[in-house]
Amino acid sequence: MQNKRPPREERPSQREQITMKLRIKSKARTEQTPPANKQLSGEVGILLVLLIILVLLLAAKTAEGAGTVGSGTPASCTEAALAAALAGGGSVSFNCGGSHTITLTSEKTITNNTTIDGGGQISLSGGNSTRLFNLQNGATLTLQNITLQNGFSSDDGGAIYVERLSTLTLTNSAINSSTAANGGAIALNGWGSSDPGGTLIVTDSSFNGNTSTAAAIPGGGNGGGALYITGGSTATVSGSSFSNNSSVNGGGIHILGANLTVTDSTFTGNVANNSAGGGGGGAIYVDGTKNFNGTIDIATSTFTNNQSNQLGGAIFSFPEGTGSTLIDQSLFDGNSATGSGQGGAIYHQSATSNGPLNISNSTFMNNNAHATDGTASSGGALWLLDAPVTITSSTFAGNDATTPIPLAADDWRRGFGGAIRTSDDTTIVNSTLVNNTAGFVGGAIAGPATVRNTIIANNDGDNPWDIQENCTDELTNGGNNIQFPQKTTGNWNDYECFAGQTAVNPQLGSIGDYGGPTPTVPLLASGPAIDAGSNCPATDQRGFARNGVCDIGAYEFGGSLLINSITPPWSGLNNVQDVLLTVQGAGFTPSSVVRWEGADRTTTYVSPFIVTAVLPASDLNTLGSYSVTVYDTDRSLESDSATFTVVSELYETFLPVVIRP
Structure with missing residues (x-):
């Protein structure tokens, strides 16, 4: 630890010195006992001058030491x-x-x-x-x-x-x-x-x-x-x-x-x-x-x-x-x-x-x-x-x-x-x-x-007996798993992760960039992992929404775009102006575009879970309910729609804050 500097010598601060001077001035003028109206006018003038001096001193103190x-x-x-x-x-x-x-x-x-x-x-x-x-x-x-x-x-x-x-x-x-x-x-x-x-x-x-x-x-x-x-x-x-x-x-x-x-x-x-x-x-x-x-x-x-x-x-x-x-x-x-x-x-x-x-x-x-x-x-x-x-x-x-x-x-x-x-x-x-x-x-x-809901395939344990290639132990099977390949001779448990489960080829592509922030291994069309999972997370590794019956593994085949919410969800004709719309959901990429009634709007990609778009005032000058979707141009995918409503009048309401004693 570094030694700290000793405390400064105690002396009145600039503010304290000014206060002391005010008291002295006030006492002196009281002893002279001028007429009340002149006394008040004079003291107000003095106070104003001293207040200006105080402000200047504080400003100088704030700037002290700073510079170019x-x-x-x-x-x-x-x-x-x-x-x-x-x-x-x-x-x-x-x-x-x-x-x-x-x-x-x-x-x-x-x-x-x-x-x-x-x-x-x-x-x-x-x-x-x-x-x-x-x-x-x-x-x-x-x-x-x-x-x-x-x-x-x-x-x-x-x-x-x-x-x-x-x-x-x-x-x-x-x-x-x-x-x-x-x-x-x-x-x-x-x-x-x-x-x-x-x-x-x-x-x-x-x-x-x-x-x-x-x-x-x-x-x-x-x-x-x-x-x-x-x-x-x-x-x-x-x-x-x-x-x-x-x-x-x-x-x-x-x-x-x-x-x-x-x-x-x-x-x-x-x-x-x-x-x-x-x-x-x-x-x-x-x-x-x-x-x-x-x-x-x-x-x-x-x-x-x-x-x-x-x-x-x-x-x-x-x-x-x-x-x-x-x-x-x-x-x-x-x-x-x-x-x-x-x-x-x-x-x-x-x-x-x-x-x-x-x-x-x-x-x-x-x-x-x-x-x-x-x-x-x-x-x-x-x-x-x-x-x-x-x-x-x-x-x-x-x-x-x-x-x-x-x-x-x-x-x-x-x-x-x-x-x-x-x-x-x-x-x-x-x-x-x-x-x-x-x-x-x-x-x-x-x-x-x-x-659970996991693919374990084509892993290699390099031993002379060709055993325990994927796993060393029999795993607790939480359901809907795929293992591959399958040993045709010898003790089943020497080779497989899930005893008694038939091995199937998951039909996978090569690891690469298929959207989202990290590389993934894609499922190929018609593979056994598609629509074979249950109780899956809401999105896959890429942040794409799971479709209907979810897939096994980290990658959802045909993973879709999902809108969870839009903010704000409405506007009023009493205040028609451009609005920045925030869309929260899943599966968004830099190629995602917010659509208003099927027409593209200027969109900013924030993350796989957030995009924003500017709705021009011309979109918001007529009563009604309007469809908002997100479309991905690279994947030709479009989300289900969310509803934005234009009402006659929309006012902000401020509720009082009640503080308990």
């Missing part, structure tokens, strides 16, 4: 000019005559609310010798349109250190090539899992080539190539990228007793290299959430080619307590766990057997677990232990749990669980597991699971 760095030339943009502009807080901008880098020789301590805007032209460098900012005393620092690079600290936070209770906001900015013990780019500290910690908000920003140098601790700990978030803190990341960052745990992000939300972000080529064992997470490492009952929430994000030499090529998740990990609409492609070779994409373990993992609408493809330490490779995509796990509407294809070390054909260490090494409490619903490989047994699944 530079006078239009690169030479004018110096470290000293930046330090002067930062004094006292406020808003800081730059006038350097174009793109410019300012190299700092010492960190700048921020104790007042400050905003720094680089205008997309300014870089601040630590010269590989100093941290850039130290945020303290509960202050807020906002950095926007700026690049920070080459920061360094032998402690935590190479570019920025954030003390507990403080808030850092990073928008449209980059932090590159910075180094620290923990948190090569940023360290956000608190005093424990139940502490308020600090707050980090990252939007549309990038972290590239940052490094954490702290040594590995046996069993995990230390790390965060880019971000180190600890002690009850909260981090929110959206629209951002993490590439080529490295540490012993959490090449991109290290979470210790804190909460994390990630949306619309990418993690590429991050590395966790842990020589002590027990950790990992090439992109993200989690050791406990806030209060041990918090959340790690990851949605609409992509993890590609991240690597750990221990556990979890992309994510290591150890939530402690009842903390939960949520993965939705995300892609894990080409991630790798070597060394211990467990969990090519995700390693999830609950310390108390009640820290859940929920995966939905996501794809795991080409991930691998390759043990090189003499143990068995396992869980090409997922490695699960002692945790309730639910996998819904997700695809596993081309994942691999094989051991690169030469071993005899009958050596079990060759690998198992090409897609998933399950936990005892694993449930799989409406998912597709195809073309995964294990070095020995269980090309798709190793271990128990309850499975």
Whole structure:
């Protein structure tokens, strides 16, 4: 922890000094006892003058310290000019005559609310010798349109250190090539899992080539190539990228007793290299959430080619307590766990057997677990232990749990669980597991699971007896599953996931982009999975609505467009004007168009579940009920209609707020 400055000498504030002067003036004039009307008039005048002075003083106080760095030339943009502009807080901008880098020789301590805007032209460098900012005393620092690079600290936070209770906001900015013990780019500290910690908000920003140098601790700990978030803190990341960052745990992000939300972000080529064992997470490492009952929430994000030499090529998740990990609409492609070779994409373990993992609408493809330490490779995509796990509407294809070390054909260490090494409490619903490989047994699944409406087909367990190719255990059959192929000789249970169930070819296409945020494996026309499911989720993996009797697997053949609601649903002739219509439903793509009575309207795609359209005033100047549909031009699909009503008069009603005593 950094030492805080001693408190300032107590003295009357400007406001208090003005109040004292008012009292003195008032007393003096009372003693003179002028006529009442003159006295009142004079005091009003004095009060007005003093009020003006007070306003000017407060305005000056607000502006104190804020300013522009530079006078239009690169030479004018110096470290000293930046330090002067930062004094006292406020808003800081730059006038350097174009793109410019300012190299700092010492960190700048921020104790007042400050905003720094680089205008997309300014870089601040630590010269590989100093941290850039130290945020303290509960202050807020906002950095926007700026690049920070080459920061360094032998402690935590190479570019920025954030003390507990403080808030850092990073928008449209980059932090590159910075180094620290923990948190090569940023360290956000608190005093424990139940502490308020600090707050980090990252939007549309990038972290590239940052490094954490702290040594590995046996069993995990230390790390965060880019971000180190600890002690009850909260981090929110959206629209951002993490590439080529490295540490012993959490090449991109290290979470210790804190909460994390990630949306619309990418993690590429991050590395966790842990020589002590027990950790990992090439992109993200989690050791406990806030209060041990918090959340790690990851949605609409992509993890590609991240690597750990221990556990979890992309994510290591150890939530402690009842903390939960949520993965939705995300892609894990080409991630790798070597060394211990467990969990090519995700390693999830609950310390108390009640820290859940929920995966939905996501794809795991080409991930691998390759043990090189003499143990068995396992869980090409997922490695699960002692945790309730639910996998819904997700695809596993081309994942691999094989051991690169030469071993005899009958050596079990060759690998198992090409897609998933399950936990005892694993449930799989409406998912597709195809073309995964294990070095020995269980090309798709190793271990128990309850499975419903799922396709398990063409997975390979490479052993001399051709047994347990798809699964190592007989799974609990929740109904409406497909397995393929079928062993014609030997013990049925040695080969199949669902004993006694006839195998059928599901007739699948190749994995690819068939709409939605992640790749899927399509059903071919007239295949046995079509209209063969029951009790399915309302939408398939892509967000397309299920049709009538739902299909087996993550993909709904001919999945349709669905409108759940429109906002607003009406307008009035007393106020005819253009209206922005929001349509909520499922199955929308960038080629979706909102139609008014069959005519296209200008449409904006927001997500698979939301589109908006402008209804011109000319649509809304006649009484009646009108049909609103969504049409997909690429798929020639149209939703059922929703009704928009134009009434004579429409008024807003404001109800009184009643507050109970």
